[in-house]
Amino acid sequence: MSSPLSMNSTIAKFRTKLSSISQGDVCKVLAFLGLTLFMIYVFIFSPPNYQPSDLLTTLKQKFPIINTSPLSTSLSLTDPPTNASHIMFSIVGSMNTWKYKRYYSESWWRPNVTRGHVFLDRSPSAEFLPWSDSSAPFRVNEDIRGFAVYPRIKWPDQVRIFRTVMESFREGDKDTRWFVMTDDDTIIFVDNLVKTLGKYDHKKHWYIGMNSECVKSNFDFSFDMAFGGAGYALSYPLAALVAKRLDGCIERYPHLRVSDQMLFFCLSDLGFTITHEIGFHQIDLRGDASGYLSYHPQTPLLSLHHIDLINPIYPNMDRPAAIRHLMKAGAVDQSRLLQQTICYHRPLNWTFSMSWGYSAHIYEAIMSRNYLKRPLETFAPFERTHAPVFMFNTRWGVLDNPCEAPHVLFFESIERDGEDRIVTTYLRKWARNLPSCASSGNHSAESISKIRVFSSAKIPLEAGGAECCDVRMLDANVTEVNYRPCYSGEVMA
Numbered sequence: 464m465s466s467p468l469s470m471n472s473t474i475a476k477f478r479t480k481l482s483s484i485s486q487g488d489v490c491k492v493l494a495f496l497g498l499t500l501f502m503i504y505v506f507i508f509s510p511p512n513y514q515p516s517d518l519l520t521t522l523k524q525k526f527p528i529i530n531t532s533p534l535s536t537s538l539s540l541t542d543p544p545t546n547a548s549h550i551m552f553s554i555v556g557s558m559n560t561w562k563y564k565r566y567y568s569e570s571w572w573r574p575n576v577t578r579g580h581v582f583l584d585r586s587p588s589a590e591f592l593p594w595s596d597s598s599a600p601f602r603v604n605e606d607i608r609g610f611a612v613y614p615r616i617k618w619p620d621q622v623r624i625f626r627t628v629m630e631s632f633r634e635g636d637k638d639t640r641w642f643v644m645t646d647d648d649t650i651i652f653v654d655n656l657v658k659t660l661g662k663y664d665h666k667k668h669w670y671i672g673m674n675s676e677c678v679k680s681n682f683d684f685s686f687d688m689a690f691g692g693a694g695y696a697l698s699y700p701l702a703a704l705v706a707k708r709l710d711g712c713i714e715r716y717p718h719l720r721v722s723d724q725m726l727f728f729c730l731s732d733l734g735f736t737i738t739h740e741i742g743f744h745q746i747d748l749r750g751d752a753s754g755y756l757s758y759h760p761q762t763p764l765l766s767l768h769h770i771d772l773i774n775p776i777y778p779n780m781d782r783p784a785a786i787r788h789l790m791k792a793g794a795v796d797q798s799r800l801l802q803q804t805i806c807y808h809r810p811l812n813w814t815f816s817m818s819w820g821y822s823a824h825i826y827e828a829i830m831s832r833n834y835l836k837r838p839l840e841t842f843a844p845f846e847r848t849h850a851p852v853f854m855f856n857t858r859w860g861v862l863d864n865p866c867e868a869p870h871v872l873f874f875e876s877i878e879r880d881g882e883d884r885i886v887t888t889y890l891r892k893w894a895r896n897l898p899s900c901a902s903s904g905n906h907s908a909e910s911i912s913k914i915r916v917f918s919s920a921k922i923p924l925e926a927g928g929a930e931c932c933d934v935r936m937l938d939a940n941v942t943e944v945n946y947r948p949c950y951s952g953e954v955m956a
Contacts, residue, residue, distance in 0.1 A: 545661035549640040552579030553631040556647035566783040624722035640665035645694035655763035669698040673743035688727040692768035693743040747845035754841030759801040792820030798923035806932035812903040823889040824869035827900035866900035918946040
């Protein structure tokens with residue numbers, strides 16, 4: 464134990480040392496300690512709902528702190544952007560129909576760029592060997608007839624399709640971020656899909672897709688189920704989890720009649736729900752789908768399914784030729800493909816509704832943008848049922864009204880001009896055969912046979928974005944439409 468004399472000596476030394484420090488030095492020390500405590504509070508102890516002042520915001524922006532927590536969702540600091548090589552495609556097919564449907568997947572497959580396989584129910588016949596390089600490499604699904612649960616399976620072919628999730632996962636590797644499942648009669652728009660999936664953290668559990676366009680189809684299965692024909696995406700961690708639990712899910716639900724529903728039930732049991740991306744299109748429609756395609760929702764086009772159930776999407780072409788024609792525009796600019804742009808020619812009271820790379824509609828009246836977002840009901844539902852039929856509003860019963868029925872022109876060609884703009888040309892295929900709209904001044908658009916559309920070759924259309932346009936009448940037969948960014952606060956009505 465220290466003696467009182469020793470303690471008094473230590474205190475005296477401390478007082479002497481403290482008196483030698485200037486008042487200015489003390490202030491500096493206190494200021495530094497205060498600033499240190501302040502920064503610790505701002506960056507570590509701020510409550511989650513705390514709204515920082517402008518000063519705090521400025522400090523945080525100027526001195527950012529990297530979150531090293533395992534919950535961090537920042538991708539830009541650790542991962543390169545998602546590209547096509549990060550996606551593993553699984554195309555579900557059958558040898559009974561491959562002869563007629565192979566053209567659809569070949570229209571979007573990119574040899575040595577896209578990755579994945581066509582999964583078949585049996586080995587290809589000699590007719591298809593050697594296997595075409597234009598198609599994805601094939602795999603034959605595993606034989607499930609030896610499974611103990613097999614006698615209780617009501618729809619074996621659907622279980623085969625369902626198990627493709629697991630078999631596709633086995634084909635993946637550490638560089639795979641997404642597994643995309645789709646059918647052999649589905650068109651995939653790869654560039655748009657890459658950008659869309661790039662929005663999500665692939666290290667988390669994602670089940671991304673879309674339901675049907677028809678109320679009845681969703682009612683029969685689920686409004687929260689991704690329809691596999693349109694395609695759906697599973698992030699790597701979720702696909703890994705499903706692959707482990709998949710056969711157990713079949714044991715629980717051997718009676719289910721579609722593979723999409725099996726996956727939906729399995730994911731629900733694991734606690735996961737769908738994230739909707741409305742660019743996936745099941746196309747549960749029949750007949751003339753041009754009214755639907757010409758008024759595409761304001762989102763990137765990701766897929767088109769059931770091509771065999773609708774008319775060829777361009778007139779005077781068979782289905783494979785029509786899809787190849789659409790892909791000519793898609794090869795140049797997928798970001799604008801089918802995206803609707805509306806503009807007006809006020810001197811004649813005309814409205815132009817452009818579906819880039821697909822069609823151009825001229826109305827002989829000023830039509831509001833909100834109204835023109837509704838598809839023209841030129842199509843029928845997959846199955847007849849009572850109203851409501853579709854999952855969206857339509858315009859029906861207007862095609863014999865001269866003020867509401869459009870003059871229709873279809874995409875013909877695409878090129879670049881000397882100003883580095885993309886020029887798409889649209890031609891009239893038939894006459895409207897209606898009188899002109901009297902209430903708007905009887906200015907008939909019947910003579911317009913060609914529309915040229917100019918859009919940027921350098922600036923893609925951002926997801927969810929919109930463009931404005933200006934109309935120029937060259938003569939009685941030809942019109943030009945120039946796309947441009949909308950002005951600040953511009954009202955498109």
